[in-house]
Every structure is written in structure tokens, then in C-alpha cells.
Amino acid sequence: MPSRVYGHAIWTNHALKRLSDRGLTQKLAWTTFQYPDRSLPQADGSTIYQKRHQSSVVTVVAKQNDTRQWVIISCWIDPPxxxxxxxxxxxxxxxxxxxxxxxxxxxxxxxxxxxxxx
Structure with missing residues (x-):
């Protein structure tokens, strides 16, 4: 079962639910966050991280909180x-x-x- 704190980041309930709904492992999402092929800063302060894994692209949305800890907000894989x-x-x-x-x-x-x- 995915953990609320993994890899020194906090994972929201939404992100953990999306992991299970989408068949993603927390390790794969964490690898995407740590070693992205590209990162896209957003206006709200979050960043979208994307990495190609075989024939799929994994996307992770993360943001730093007030104490500068990373919070994983959501994640998905395309194609599903x-x-x-x-x-x-x-x-x-x-x-x-x-x-x-x-x-x-x-x-x-x-x-x-x-x-x-x-």
C-alpha cells in the first residue's frame, strides 16, 4: 500500500487514490518526480514533471508547501x-x-x- 510520506515528500490523499486507480506504483511516480525528462512550472506555484517510461508518459504534479517540503498533488500515466x-x-x-x-x-x-x- 502506498505511503503518505515517501521519498521525503508528502503524498496527498488524492495522489494516493490516483496511484491505485491508475495502476501506478509509488516508486514509478517518485522516479518521474526525481528524474523528469521535462518539468513545466505552473502559475499557481506547482510544477508538472513528465518522464517517458517505455511506451507511456508518467506525469506528476508537485508543489512545495510553506515549510519547503514537497507535496505530490496528483499523478497519472498516458496511455492508461x-x-x-x-x-x-x-x-x-x-x-x-x-x-x-x-x-x-x-x-x-x-x-x-x-x-x-x-
Missing amino acids: IAGSADDFKRRRYLKYRQSNLWNKFLMQLGKFFWGLDF
Whole structure:
């Protein structure tokens, strides 16, 4: 199970949930944070770190808090790992985009009445 403090950084509950949802290991996300291929500073003070691992790109969003400790805010992998929650959502979305108007309507009804995610 992922740890709240790993590699001298604090991991938010959101980041830990995204790790499990997306099939990522904390070690892989930490490696991306430590040795990124590129980093993109953001206006809010956070930084996006990206690293290519085989055929995927892992992205980690981190920010330093008031005591200058690193806080890992979120992380994901693109394309999603097969069988993960993100992979399921991606396949449903692609199916929705390729559907005709009637099927899109039925998918929206399913989402509205039964909470089915398209």
C-alpha cells in the first residue's frame, strides 16, 4: 500500500487514490518526480514533471508547501494501464465519441438513471 510520506515528500490523499486507480506504483511516480525528462512550472506555484517510461508518459504534479517540503498533488500515466479505471473510462469515452446520435442518447440515459459512466 502506498505511503503518505515517501521519498521525503508528502503524498496527498488524492495522489494516493490516483496511484491505485491508475495502476501506478509509488516508486514509478517518485522516479518521474526525481528524474523528469521535462518539468513545466505552473502559475499557481506547482510544477508538472513528465518522464517517458517505455511506451507511456508518467506525469506528476508537485508543489512545495510553506515549510519547503514537497507535496505530490496528483499523478497519472498516458496511455492508461490496461484494466485500470482510467483505461475503462477512456474506452467508454472513445465508444461514446464513435457512436451515432441515438446510441449517445441511450448512453446518456444510462448515465442519468443508473449512474453508468460513458
